[in-house]
Structures are given as C-alpha cells and as structure tokens.
Amino acid sequence: MANERIIKELVSPNDLDYFSTINQENSWLNGYNKESYLKLLERPIPSNKKEEWRYTKISEAVNQFFLKAKENKTLSYVFDKNESIDDDIHIYFYNGTYYHQGELPSYITTLKISQDHPYFESKIYDDNKVKDCLINDLNTILLSDMLSIETKNNQKIDKMIRIINLSHKDCALSPRISVKLASNSSLKVFEHHQASESSVLNNNIDIHLEENSTLDYFKLIDKQIHSHDLTSQKINIGENSCVNLFSLDSGADTSRSNIDVELNGDNSAIVINALFTPSEALHSGNQLKINHNAKGTKSSLDFRGILDDSSAGVFFGKVKVHKNSSQTIANMSNQNLLLSDYAKISTKPILEIYNDDVECSHSATSGNLDDDKIFYIKSRGIDEKSAKMFLVQSFAAKIIDKIKHANMRETFNNHLLKSLKIN
Amino acid sequence: MSTKKTLLSIENLDASIGDKNIIKNLNLTIHYGETHAIMGPNGSGKSTLAKALAGHPDCEITKGSIKYKDIDLLTLPVEERSNEGLFLGFQYPIEIPGLSNSVFLKAAINAKNKHQELKDVSATDFIKELKENADMMGINQSFLSRGVNEGYSGGEKKRNEILQMLMLKPTLSVLDETDSGLDIDSMKIVSKGINSMLGANTSSIVITHYERLLKYIKPDVVHVFHNGTIIKSGDHMLARELEEKGYEWLTNE
Numbered sequence: 001m002a003n004e005r006i007i008k009e010l011v012s013p014n015d016l017d018y019f020s021t022i023n024q025e026n027s028w029l030n031g032y033n034k035e036s037y038l039k040l041l042e043r044p045i046p047s048n049k050k051e052e053w054r055y056t057k058i059s060e061a062v063n064q065f066f067l068k069a070k071e072n073k074t075l076s077y078v079f080d081k082n083e084s085i086d087d088d089i090h091i092y093f094y095n096g097t098y099y100h101q102g103e104l105p106s107y108i109t110t111l112k113i114s115q116d117h118p119y120f121e122s123k124i125y126d127d128n129k130v131k132d133c134l135i136n137d138l139n140t141i142l143l144s145d146m147l148s149i150e151t152k153n154n155q156k157i158d159k160m161i162r163i164i165n166l167s168h169k170d171c172a173l174s175p176r177i178s179v180k181l182a183s184n185s186s187l188k189v190f191e192h193h194q195a196s197e198s199s200v201l202n203n204n205i206d207i208h209l210e211e212n213s214t215l216d217y218f219k220l221i222d223k224q225i226h227s228h229d230l231t232s233q234k235i236n237i238g239e240n241s242c243v244n245l246f247s248l249d250s251g252a253d254t255s256r257s258n259i260d261v262e263l264n265g266d267n268s269a270i271v272i273n274a275l276f277t278p279s280e281a282l283h284s285g286n287q288l289k290i291n292h293n294a295k296g297t298k299s300s301l302d303f304r305g306i307l308d309d310s311s312a313g314v315f316f317g318k319v320k321v322h323k324n325s326s327q328t329i330a331n332m333s334n335q336n337l338l339l340s341d342y343a344k345i346s347t348k349p350i351l352e353i354y355n356d357d358v359e360c361s362h363s364a365t366s367g368n369l370d371d372d373k374i375f376y377i378k379s380r381g382i383d384e385k386s387a388k389m390f391l392v393q394s395f396a397a398k399i400i401d402k403i404k405h406a407n408m409r410e411t412f413n414n415h416l417l418k419s420l421k422i423n
Numbered sequence: 424m425s426t427k428k429t430l431l432s433i434e435n436l437d438a439s440i441g442d443k444n445i446i447k448n449l450n451l452t453i454h455y456g457e458t459h460a461i462m463g464p465n466g467s468g469k470s471t472l473a474k475a476l477a478g479h480p481d482c483e484i485t486k487g488s489i490k491y492k493d494i495d496l497l498t499l500p501v502e503e504r505s506n507e508g509l510f511l512g513f514q515y516p517i518e519i520p521g522l523s524n525s526v527f528l529k530a531a532i533n534a535k536n537k538h539q540e541l542k543d544v545s546a547t548d549f550i551k552e553l554k555e556n557a558d559m560m561g562i563n564q565s566f567l568s569r570g571v572n573e574g575y576s577g578g579e580k581k582r583n584e585i586l587q588m589l590m591l592k593p594t595l596s597v598l599d600e601t602d603s604g605l606d607i608d609s610m611k612i613v614s615k616g617i618n619s620m621l622g623a624n625t626s627s628i629v630i631t632h633y634e635r636l637l638k639y640i641k642p643d644v645v646h647v648f649h650n651g652t653i654i655k656s657g658d659h660m661l662a663r664e665l666e667e668k669g670y671e672w673l674t675n676e
Contacts, residue, residue, distance in 0.1 A: 373519055375479060376513065376516070377519070377527070378500075378501040378502045380502075380531035380534075380591065381502050381505035381538070382502055382531055382534050383502050384500075384502070390530070393521070394570070395521060
C-alpha cells in the first residue's frame with residue numbers, strides 16, 4: 001500500500017478549504033460536506049491494481065473534478081419558448097439545478113438543496129451508511145439539487161419522464177436522482193446525457209421498488225468531449241417487481257457506470273440490455289454487481305460493445321447467488337465487435353453461486369466483422385461501407401429490437417447511427 | 424462462329440486460392456440466352472469458378488481474362504459486378520441475424536438502380552413484387568421481416584437465394600449447387616424460379632453434381648469440369664450419360 005495515492009494529493013493545498021465551505025448558507029450540509037470531504041480526502045484513489053478499476057484510470061477524472069469545480073459558473077437555464085413539448089414530461093439539469101416547464105405532477109419533485117433540508121439529510125445520511133464508493137463521495141461533495149420521483153400504491157404512469165442533462169462546458173457537476181416505486185405501480189424514465197465539453201459529471205441514481213412494480217429505465221449518453229461521465233446507480237428490487245434497463249453509451253475520456261442491484265424480494269427481476277460504442281480514444285466502462293438475495297429471482301444482462309479506432313471498452317459483471325436463493329435464473333452475456341486493430345476490450349463475467357437449484361450462464365465473445373458476411377452483402381450490389389454498416393447495425397439490433405417502446409427504439413436507433421462512423 | 428451475341432468470355436484462365444492453383448487454363452464462352460450446366464466431381468474447381476466470377480477476395484486470378492458484356496470483369500469490384508447484372512447463388516448462403524430480408528433486398532435493388540441512374544424503388548412496388556416472388560418460391564411472408572437466412576433450413580436458404588435472384592433480375596446468374604440439399608418439391612420450386620428468369624437476354628451457369636436438376640432446367644450446353652478445367656462439352660444428353668456412367672470414364676482417360 002506504500003505507493004497508493006490518496007485523493008488529497010490531487011487537490012491543490014490552496015483549494016482544500018474551499019471544498020469544505022461551499023454552500024455556506026446550508027449549515028447542515030456544510031457540516032456534512034466537511035465531514036465527508038475530509039473523509040474523502042483520505043481515501044485512496046483506486047489504483048489499476050484493484051480488479052474493479054483495472055481498466056479504468058480514474059485519477060484523471062478526479063483531478064479534473066476538483067479543477068473544474070472551482071470554475072463552476074452560476075448560469076441558469078433559459079427556456080426556449082419554441083421548444084417542442086410532446087406528451088412526455090421534460091426535466092432539464094443545468095449547472096446543478098433541475099428545471100421544468102409548467103407544473104410537475106405530484107409524483108415528481110425537484111428538491112432544492114437550500115430549502116428541503118430534512119429530506120436531503122435523510123437521503124444523504126441513509127445513502128452514506130451503505131455506500132462506500134468513490135463516485136458517490138464525489139457526488140456528495142458537490143451536491144446540488146435532487147430530482148425525486150415517487151409513485152403511490154397502484155399508480156401506473158404512462159407518460160415518459162425525460163431527464164435531460166444539458167450540454168455543459170468546463171463544469172464539475174453532481175446530478176442526483178431518486179426513483180421510488182410503491183406497490184403495484186409502474187413508471188418509465190428516459191435519462192439523456194447530452195454531449196458535454198471539458199466537464200466532469202458524477203451521477204448518483206437511487207432506485208427502489210416495493211412489490212409488484214415495474215420500472216423501464218432508458219439511458220443515453222452522447223459522445224462526451226474531453227469529459228468524464230461517472231455514474232453510480234444503486235437498484236433495490238422488491239417482491240415480484242422488475243426493472244428493465246436499456247442503455248447506449250458513446251463514451252467519454254472516462255465513462256464509468258457502476259450498477260449495483262439487490263434482488264431482495266422473491267421473484268424480483270433485473271433485465272439490462274446495453275450497447276457501448278466508444279470511438280477515437282474514448283473509453284466506456286461497465287461494472288455490474290448483481291446480488292440474488294431471494295428465491296426465484298432473475299437477472300438477464302446482455303451487453304454489446306462496438307469499438308472503433310483506439311477506443312477501450314470494459315465489462316466487469318459479477319452475479320452472486322446467495323445461499324437461500326433457490327430457483328434463481330441468471331444469464332450474463334458480453335459480446336464485442338472490434339472495428340479497428342487498435343480498439344481494446346477487457347471483459348470479465350463472473351458467477352458466484354452458493355445454491356444448487358439455479359440456472360446460470362455467462363459468456364463473453366469478441367471479434368471483427370465477418371469477411372464472409374461482407375462478401376455476401378457486396379455480392380448483392382451493396383458497397384463495402386454500407387455492407388459494414390448493415391453488419392454493425394445487425395449486431396446492435398439484437399439489443400435495440402428488445403425495446404418494446406416504439407419511440408424509444410427509434411431514439412436509440414438514431415443515436416446509434418449517429419455514433420457510428422464506418423470507414 | 425456463332426452469330427449470337429457473346430455475354431461472357433473466359434480465356435486461358437488460371438485462378439488460385441491460397442497457394443493452390445485450382446482453375447487451370449479455362450476457356451468458356453456463353454452467349455445471351457444460353458443456359459450452361461457445369462458438372463464434375465467434388466474438388467474439380469466448379470465453386471472456385473463461381474468465386475472467380477463474383478470476385479471473391481480469396482480467389483486470385485493469376486492468368487487469363489474474363490470479359491462480361493465487353494467489360495473486363497476482373498477490374499470491377501464485387502458490388503459493381505452485381506450491379507452490372509451478375510448474380511451468384513451461393514452454395515452455402517450466409518446467415519446475417521439482425522438484418523431483415525426486406526431491408527437487405529431493398530438496399531440491393533436501390534444500389535442497382537443508383538448504378539443505372541434510376542430512382543429508388545417505391546415502397547409499394549417493392550412490396551408487391553417481393554410478395555409475388557416470395558409466393559412463387561413458397562416463402563412465407565413472415566420470413567421477409569426475419570434476419571437474412573437466420574435459422575433457415577438448407578432448402579429455405581436455397582429458395583431465398585432464388586428469391587433474391589428474381590428480385591435483382593440479373594443478366595447472368597451463376598448458381599452454385601443450388602440443388603444440393605433440396606427435396607423434390609423444393610427442387611421443382613427452385614427450378615420454376617430459375618426457368619422464369621431465362622429468356623433471350625439472360626443467361627445462366629448452373630453448377631451441379633446431379634442430372635436431377637437438369638430434368639427441370641434444360642441446359643443448352645453441358646460441360647464436365649475436372650482438375651480445374653473443362654474436359655468435355657455436349658448437349659443435355661451428356662448429363663444423362665454422366666448420371667449412368669459416373670465421371671470415371673472421362674477422368675481416367
């Protein structure tokens with residue numbers, strides 16, 4: 001451990017006090033921030049000797065985070081009157097604040113850090129007891145407003161809730177979202193990170209489902225420019241409830257998504273279908289930890305990487321079936337398409353099983369475009385570039401076609417096409 | 424000399440795959456409107472000829488020339504050969520999961536239209552024609568939205584090749600063992616598709632092991648391929664003779 005660096009070493013001594021005294025007017029938070037800040041500073045920066053961080057260099061992101069945090073501006077977002085508003089609910093995140101037009105339905109609240117102390121306090125302190133995670137700590141350090149979505153019992157919400165992280169430049173920000181579904185309710189969320197430049201985003205998302213509920217969560221990360229996009233997503237699922245997660249990540253200097261799922265209720269289920277499509281020298285890291293803590297629980301993870309240029313992708317999936325979780329079904333797959341000789345993928349699907357009555361599978365593959373398929377398509381008059389495009393699309397279609405929501409399927413497909421450049 | 428117009432003219436062709444020289448000094452002329460059957464034992468180089476015509480990257484032409492429609496075919500990239508009306512029916516059609524048959528076919532037709540400076544095919548015309556041809560080939564409508572050859576049986580794949588041929592309306596179709604793996608009913612359907620294509624302005628090369636297919640498709644010329652070249656040519660009676668005697672009486676000569 002002698003050579004391990006701690007976070008403090010990345011912060012200039014002159015700035016040490018700054019971060020413990022931000023949000024002066026929120027004395028409750030200030031106290032909290034100072035505590036967590038000091039604690040954070042002593043934490044080691046995960047070195048790439050640690051399995052979970054082996055292929056994701058985090059120190060540059062942390063470094064930038066502290067540098068940018070001092071430059072944060074206080075610009076607010078101005079609505080464009082001509083902005084097209086469909087039937088969905090639109091919420092925008094800009095410079096630490098959540099914005100929306102008109103009245104929000106009662107199940108959505110944008111909590112102001114300066115006003116909603118008790119709520120914030122309980123949230124943050126509760127969270128912190130269970131979490132010991134770098135991304136989480138960074139989020140708390142620069143905590144700003146929070147978005148909270150909470151359904152009532154039996155409440156089925158058809159409207160899509162769109163949460164849009166607008167483009168930022170030279171910012172360090174900490175979006176925080178809390179989604180809670182009461183019994184027998186359903187909800188659809190679409191989270192979109194627009195392309196930011198020279199910024200660091202530390203996202204924290206908490207998801208909690210009581211029994212018999214369903215959450216569809218769509219997440220789209222546009223290609224980030226000289227930026228770091230880090231997410232810690234914690235999901236707790238109760239009896240007979242299910243979370244369907246779809247994501248498309250086009251990469252960042254560091255794009256890191258930590259998803260921790262606790263299948264706590266009997267027959268609870270998590271389904272994750274994800275595409276990651278980094279190009280240039282970008283990175284996309286996916287870390288999943290799924291705990292099957294109850295009977296009849298299901299997890300299905302299908303991650304597909306399409307990697308171009310000198311980009312790097314990471315898949316680290318750990319599915320753990322605990323002793324009392326009989327009749328668990330767990331399937332984990334990571335398939336990768338390398339479009340360039342310089343692209344890299346590191347993949348590690350792990351199953352840890354402590355019960356005999358289970359059905360589990362894991363697999364990982366990586367390869368290049370199939371020359372026989374390219375020839376077959378070309379032999380029908382289609383040029384090489386289009387042939388390759390067809391093959392990449394057909395590879396991604398195995399994920400995209402699973403999206404039942406027609407609008408979302410189209411949105412994902414359009415973003416996929418935009419993110420691909422085939423030579 | 425025949426007064427008929429020449430479509431394809433292969434002269435002194437040598438072709439190799441890897442280090443192995445497979446086609447050896449091949450000469451073959453095909454006129455517009457003709458159907459040529461190429462028969463021969465396994466490993467005689469029949470499929471390599473198909474690959475050479477389509478421009479498969481593994482197949483290297485080391486000598487000779489191929490003229491098609493008075494163009495030097497060997498200078499054309501794979502896709503342009505198709506757009507110029509050359510169609511290869513694959514012996515082993517490739518599965519492309521996730522790419523739907525109809526999307527694939529429409530792109531192929533539009534590529535050809537673009538090459539001929541024509542407008543894109545209209546959606547209604549395309550669907551109408553696709554349905555008619557699928558019906559003729561006994562292909563279920565639901566197949567058309569499925570992935571290309573994805574999970575098809577051997578017979579379904581071959582019928583799908585002929586469907587693609589009908590849609591692309593080639594001038595020269597090269598059918599590489601399209602009859603292999605077909606039951607009698609599929610054979611009839613496939614032959615019907617092929618026959619519907621034949622006319623004064625189209626030609627075809629039918630590569631096959633068996634005379635069976637030639638009961639349904641009447642070839643104008645039958646060639647016997649051996650050791651990378653044509654060792655005997657004749658009319659359809661030659662095919663019958665081969666069926667009775669095998670190839671040995673020719674290859675041992």
